[in-house]
Amino acid sequence: MRLPVLPDLPVRAVLDEVTGALATHATAVLIAPPGTGKTTIVPLAMAAAAGGRVVVAEPRRLAARAAAGRMAALLGEPVGETVGYAVRGDRKVSARTRIEVVTSGLLVRRLQHDPELPGVGAVLLDECHERHLDADLLLALLMDTRAGLREDLRVLATSATVAAGRLAEVLGGAPVITAEARAFPTRVEHSPPARGERIEACVARTVRRALSEADGDLLVFLPGAAEISRVAGQLAGLSDTDGGTVDVLPLHGRLTAARQDAALAEGDRRRVVLASAVAESSLTVPGVRIVVDAGLARVPRVDHRRGLPGLATVRVSAAVAEQRAGRAAREGPGTVYRCWPRNEHAGLPAYPEPEIRTAELSRLALELACWSTPDGAGLSWWDAPPEGPLRAGRELLRTLGAVDVAGVVTARGRVMASLGLHPRYARALLDGADSVGARAAAEVVALLDAGAGLTDADAELHGLRSRRDEAARRWRREADRLAGLVDGGRGTPDTALVVALAHPERLARRRCPGSNVYLMAGGTAVELRGDSGLGDAEWLAVAEATREPGRPHGIVRLAARADQALAERAAGPLLSEVDDVAWRDGDVAARRVRALGAITLTERPLRNPDAVLVRDALRSGLREQGTGLLRWTAEGKRVRERMGFLHDAIGPPWPEVTERALLSEVDMWLEPELSRARGRADLARIDTTSALRRLLPWPAAARFDELAPDRIEVPTGSRVHVDYTGAQPVLAVKLQETFGWLTTPRIADGRAPVVLHLLSPAGRPAAVTADLESFWHNGYAAVRAELRGRYPKHPWPEDPLTAQAKRGTNRRR
Numbered sequence: 001m002r003l004p005v006l007p008d009l010p011v012r013a014v015l016d017e018v019t020g021a022l023a024t025h026a027t028a029v030l031i032a033p034p035g036t037g038k039t040t041i042v043p044l045a046m047a048a049a050a051g052g053r054v055v056v057a058e059p060r061r062l063a064a065r066a067a068a069g070r071m072a073a074l075l076g077e078p079v080g081e082t083v084g085y086a087v088r089g090d091r092k093v094s095a096r097t098r099i100e101v102v103t104s105g106l107l108v109r110r111l112q113h114d115p116e117l118p119g120v121g122a123v124l125l126d127e128c129h130e131r132h133l134d135a136d137l138l139l140a141l142l143m144d145t146r147a148g149l150r151e152d153l154r155v156l157a158t159s160a161t162v163a164a165g166r167l168a169e170v171l172g173g174a175p176v177i178t179a180e181a182r183a184f185p186t187r188v189e190h191s192p193p194a195r196g197e198r199i200e201a202c203v204a205r206t207v208r209r210a211l212s213e214a215d216g217d218l219l220v221f222l223p224g225a226a227e228i229s230r231v232a233g234q235l236a237g238l239s240d241t242d243g244g245t246v247d248v249l250p251l252h253g254r255l256t257a258a259r260q261d262a263a264l265a266e267g268d269r270r271r272v273v274l275a276s277a278v279a280e281s282s283l284t285v286p287g288v289r290i291v292v293d294a295g296l297a298r299v300p301r302v303d304h305r306r307g308l309p310g311l312a313t314v315r316v317s318a319a320v321a322e323q324r325a326g327r328a329a330r331e332g333p334g335t336v337y338r339c340w341p342r343n344e345h346a347g348l349p350a351y352p353e354p355e356i357r358t359a360e361l362s363r364l365a366l367e368l369a370c371w372s373t374p375d376g377a378g379l380s381w382w383d384a385p386p387e388g389p390l391r392a393g394r395e396l397l398r399t400l401g402a403v404d405v406a407g408v409v410t411a412r413g414r415v416m417a418s419l420g421l422h423p424r425y426a427r428a429l430l431d432g433a434d435s436v437g438a439r440a441a442a443e444v445v446a447l448l449d450a451g452a453g454l455t456d457a458d459a460e461l462h463g464l465r466s467r468r469d470e471a472a473r474r475w476r477r478e479a480d481r482l483a484g485l486v487d488g489g490r491g492t493p494d495t496a497l498v499v500a501l502a503h504p505e506r507l508a509r510r511r512c513p514g515s516n517v518y519l520m521a522g523g524t525a526v527e528l529r530g531d532s533g534l535g536d537a538e539w540l541a542v543a544e545a546t547r548e549p550g551r552p553h554g555i556v557r558l559a560a561r562a563d564q565a566l567a568e569r570a571a572g573p574l575l576s577e578v579d580d581v582a583w584r585d586g587d588v589a590a591r592r593v594r595a596l597g598a599i600t601l602t603e604r605p606l607r608n609p610d611a612v613l614v615r616d617a618l619r620s621g622l623r624e625q626g627t628g629l630l631r632w633t634a635e636g637k638r639v640r641e642r643m644g645f646l647h648d649a650i651g652p653p654w655p656e657v658t659e660r661a662l663l664s665e666v667d668m669w670l671e672p673e674l675s676r677a678r679g680r681a682d683l684a685r686i687d688t689t690s691a692l693r694r695l696l697p698w699p700a701a702a703r704f705d706e707l708a709p710d711r712i713e714v715p716t717g718s719r720v721h722v723d724y725t726g727a728q729p730v731l732a733v734k735l736q737e738t739f740g741w742l743t744t745p746r747i748a749d750g751r752a753p754v755v756l757h758l759l760s761p762a763g764r765p766a767a768v769t770a771d772l773e774s775f776w777h778n779g780y781a782a783v784r785a786e787l788r789g790r791y792p793k794h795p796w797p798e799d800p801l802t803a804q805a806k807r808g809t810n811r812r813r
Contacts, residue, residue, distance in 0.1 A: 001082065001098050003048045004074050009037030011179045018042060018177055019049040022122065022154045026146070027171040030158045032179035034323055035284065035330040038158050039063075039126055040070045046156065047098045052121015056101040059132045061087040062253055062260055062278045067126075068092070068101040069261075070284070088420060089481045090257075104134035108141065109420060112370050115145050122154035128167055129159040129319070131354035131382075133300075137364055139170060140379040141371060146172075161319050163351065170380050184329035190342040191292075199294055199339065200227055204234040206292050206337045207272055211240050214335045216289025217271040221324050223296040223313050225252045228274045240270050251275040251285070254450070256470060284330070291328040291336040293321065297352070300359040302389070315340075318348040354383050361385055362423050365393035366402055366409070370417050374407035399504070399573055400427045419485055425449055428502035433488030435497060440490075442482035444498035446475050448543050448558075455532035457495050457543060457560040496560035499541040500570035506542035507567045507574075508559075509599045517553055518542075521567075521574050521597030526554040537561040541570075567596055579606055581613035583621035587680040588614055615674055618683065619666055627662055629683045636688035641724035642708035643692065649748040650707070653697035669694045707748050715740045715805035722747075722754065728770070732757040735766055735783070736795060739803040744772040758783075761791045761809075776800050 006012055011032055021028035032038040039056070047054045058064040068085035075082050084093030085101040093100055102110075104125075111117065123142060128135060139157070146153050157167055157174075168174045191209065193202035203220060210218055222228050228250045238246040251263035251273050263273050266286040273285055277297055297320065301312035316324070321338070328334025338345070356364070364385060368376050374394060376385055397403045400423055402413030409417075416426035425445050432441030443461060450471075452460040464472045500507050505522035516528045518540055526545045528534055534556075544558040568575060574597040581590045590609035594602045622629060632640075646654040655661070666674065671694075673686045696704055708729075711719040716737040723730040729747060735758040745754045758767040758775075767783050769775040780800055788796040797803035 001044075001047045003044055004076070006041055006044070006074070007037065009035075009041060010181055011037040011041050014177050014179045015042065015045040018156065019045055021175045021177060022046065022156060023050070025172075025175055026152070027155045027174040028157075029164050029168045029171060029174050029176045030156060030179065031161070031164050031176060032158060033160050033181040034326050036179045036181050038179065039067050040074065042156070042158070043099050043101075043124055044071060044074065046122050046124065046154075050121055050154070053097070053119050054099045054122045054124065055107060055117075055120050056099065056124045056126060057104045057107045057135070057138060058101060058126050059104055059130050059135055060253060060278050061090075061103055062251075063126075064101045064103055065090075065257065065260070066264060066284075068099075071099060071101075089478070104132065104138045105420065108134060108138050108367060109418070111138070111141050111145065112367065112417065115141075116149050117145070117153065120153070122156065125155065125157045127160065128157045129161045129163075129351075131352060131356070133355040133359050133361075133364060136354065136356050136382050137367060140376075140381050141367075143170065143172070143380045144371075144378075160323055161351065163319075166382060170382050172380075181326070184331075185333045186325055186329045187333070187335045188325065189335065189337045190345075191337050191339055192341045193339065199296065200230045200234060202339050203231050203292060203294050206339055207231075207235060208238075210290050210292055210335065210337055211238075211246065211270075211272075214290050216334070217266075217285075217287040218273065218290045218292060219285050219288040219327050220272060220274045220292040220294075222274060222276060222294050223298040224276055224311075225250075225254050227294070227296075228252060228276065231274055235272065238272065245269055247271045249273050251278065253278055254471075254474065256474065259470075285327070286331075288327055288330070289332065289334045291324055291334065293324045293336060293338050295321065295338060295340045299353070300355055302358065302360045315348060317350060317352045318345070319351045321345070321348060356381075356383050356385050359389075360393065361389045362393035362396045365390055365397055366413060366417050366423050369394075369397065369403050369407060369409040370414060372409075374403070397423060400424070402427075421445070421449070421482075424502040428498050429482055429486055431501045432498040433486040435501075436492060436494045437490045438483045438486050438488035439479070440493040441486070441488065441498050442479045443475075443493075444495050445482055445502070446478040448499065448502060450475060450478065451544070452558045455529060455556060455558060456534050457499060457558055459533060460558070461495060494566070496541040496562040497566055497570055499543045499560050500562060500566065503541070503543060504571035504574055505597060506545065507562060507571055507596065507599070508540045508542050508556075509564075509567075510538050518556070519599055520545075521571060521599050523598040524554055525552075526556050527551070528556050528559075532556065532559075534559060534561060539563050539567060541566070564601065567599075571596055579609060579613060581606070581609045581617050583617045583624060586621075586625070588617045588621070588678065590614070590617075611675065614678060618674055618677055618679075621680070621683075622666055623663055626659060627688075629680060630686050630688050631684050632688055636692065638710060638721075638724070639689050639692050642704070642710065643695065645724045645729060645752075646704075646708050646748060649752045653700055655695045655697070657692070657695070665695070709747060712745055712747075712754065714738060716807050718807065728752065728755045730755045730757055732759060732765075734759045734761065734763070734807075735787075736761070736806045738772070739795075739797065739800045739805040741772060741805070742776075742801060744770060760787055761794050 018028060018030055030038055043054050043056050058067060064085050064087050068079050068083050071083040072079045080092035080094050081096055083099045084097040086106055087103050125139060142155055157171060164176055168176050191206040193199060207218060207220060222231060232248050232250060235248045238248055240246050247267060247269050249263040249271060264285060295316055296313050297316045298311045298313055325336040328336050368374055394407055402416050402423055403409050416423055419426045425448060429441050429445045447461060454460040464475045506520050508518035508520040508526060511517045511519055518526050520526060539562040540559040541562040542556055542559045545554040545556050547554045577594045580593045590606040591603045592606050593600055640657050644657045647656050669691050673691060677683055709722060711721055712731055713719050714733050714737045718737055720731055720733050729752060731754045753770045755770045756772060757765050760766045766787060767779055784796045793809040795806055
């Protein structure tokens with residue numbers, strides 16, 4: 001293939017270096033900012049340099065079509081001759097095609113079908129920096145193919161950012177080539193929203209300002225189609241400073257090819273192109289000298305706790321903001337207006353978060369199972385898929401019948417993967433076609449894939465069937481395509497059944513009569529809006545639910561009326577009948593429950609529940625309400641206090657008997673009492689004294705009464721209780737009974753002195769000491785002087801060390 005006359009773009013300077021690196025190393029990384037020509041010129045050079053077809057993988061269908069059209073124009077040919085493209089539902093190639101532009105997902109499917117890629121000499125992975133999930137997977141599979149089947153396959157990865165070290169490493173230490181962009185100056189202005197101003201209003205205001213301050217067409221970046229539509233509405237009837245009409249053109253992936261082409265073609269009048277992220281890097285919008293950036297992007301996110309995957313609107317990264325700004329200076333000096341405060345720019349993340357870290361991974365899990373590596377081990381990843389989300393994806397595939405219990409793909413799973421749909425939608429299309437007919441199933445799946453404006457799925461479908469607008473035509477085309485993928489006759493349409501086949505865990509039942517809150521089979525509560533038109537439904541098949549900050553429940557966005565029979569039919573694997581024995585409302589409650597996931601269908605009392613389940617419930621009760629459920633006699637409390645003292649004074653092997661420790665060792669000290677108990681009343685009859693003694697260590701238990709005596713004998717012969725409730729053991733004894741006691745008693749093998757509370761004859765504390773000898777010599781005289789006047793009938797000897805201890809008063813003479 002001969003190269004045509006190439007436009008004077010910066011990448012021309014490195015074409016020989018690129019083709020040379022591929023010839024020598026077979027892999028290479030090309031760093032080239034947007035507008036340098038890497039998407040259109042490099043594939044032509046690759047095709048001219050070596051044999052075999054060149055396949056260019058783009059992250060988006062719009063970019064694939066546009067790139068093919070631009071290359072064909074350079075060759076002076078229509079698309080489908082030397083240069084062709086293939087995207088979902090649309091393909092233009094021929095036997096003469098040497099360069100084919102495809103989406104990353106489509107090339108993954110071709111690799112799965114034939115990993116050798118016969119006839120393909122080179123693959124260009126475009127815009128790798130965007131870190132889309134399909135692109136990361138494609139990179140890993142291509143490197144696996146090179147390692148095992150196609151050592152000769154050349155792979156070039158392009159990136160608009162300079163952080164390509166890890167990418168070069170994944171490509172086996174590939175050389176990195178850099179194409180420098182022309183450095184046209186860019187003026188940066190910040191135009192943040194006013195207090196209370198919505199971002200769409202801020203963008204519309206900034207567009208009007210830009211039209212009056214700078215020359216050229218405007219490229220406006222917004223997060224998605226909904227915001228584009230709202231800003232377009234606010235810019236209706238727009239004119240420039242000369243009074244001329246300004247064309248406001250949307251550009252996003254849901255538009256028809258004709259409308260996308262219109263936005264990419266330079267016109268006679270000044271234009272404002274309202275674009276989603278599709279225009280960040282891989283597309284050229286001619287005539288643009290001004291960029292207005294809302295600073296937002298729509299990315300996949302999963303609320304794993306609630307099980308609600310979807311798209312989230314987030315701040316762009318600094319790298320993306322720079323790429324967007326670069327669009328203003330491709331053809332000359334430009335201006336970028338950023339709709340956020342200048343002082344917040346430094347706080348932007350450096351790069352966008354890779355989708356593989358944030359997205360729901362069941363589709364990736366299915367592709368890995370088809371590649372015979374369910375966990376992705378052994379593949380060269382830019383970032384390996386996170387273990388938790390990947391495991392959740394494999395669990396979903398098992399539920400859908402796409403893989404077996406070992407994670408090996410089933411024949412059904414291979415069919416699902418070949419459809420190019422999310423596994424949920426593939427299952428709904430296949431099983432739905434068998435149940436309601438191919439056309440009816442395809443219509444519902446096309447709706448689920450595209451989204452809806454109404455909450456009631458049946459009402460939305462009715463509108464789509466009757467309307468003739470662009471959205472309805474796009475839906476009909478997709479439904480036609482999907483219906484052609486599966487076999488199935490005509491049946492009775494049942495929207496809820498098809499929705500439930502896609503999302504069995506989102507079947508939902510009203511929590512209580514009159515409530516607008518439903519419990520989904522997956523355990524998440526969702527709320528139905530008052531204007532949904534579904535308020536009378538007892539059951540719902542929920543297709544889409546989102547979580548809004550500050551709300552206790554998810555919000556139902558799209559659903560269809562269902563009933564219990566349909567739920568059981570669509571979600572058979574979620575049906576269960578179990579004996580539910582649990583601690584509820586302060587006691588053991590036993591019932592037999594038939595459930596659909598988290599939704600209870602029926603329940604009845606269980607007379608003779610399994611003893612193991614009862615014991616588990618009792619454990620839960622103890623953990624919830626504490627050991628106060630047990631019968632604590634005075635003796636039991638004292639044994640616990642004495643054991644606690646020895647643990648603090650000596651440590652191991654004496655056990656800890658705090659509330660936390662006892663609850664963590666319930667089985668050790670409450671067996672066999674716990675196994676015989678059937679409810680709260682039985683717990684209250686347990687002898688805690690005997691139970692606690694099971695914790696005493698052997699053989700040290702034989703010295704328990706010696707080390708932590710329950711009573712201590714005083715000089716009169718009385719045996720007085722030791723109080724272990726405080727930080728130190730206390731012996732409260734009348735002063736007269738300690739006469740002649742020369743030293744303070746010590747326990748725990750002498751480690752702990754007993755604190756003596758020396759009492760008056762009336763039982764009131766007269767002195768406190770842990771050093772009895774010091775008290776007799778230094779404190780007794782003052783205490784004697786005070787007490788002998790109050791209690792003259794009691795003995796108060798001058799020398800307590802030699803006096804005889806007494807219990808009562810002096811005897812009368």
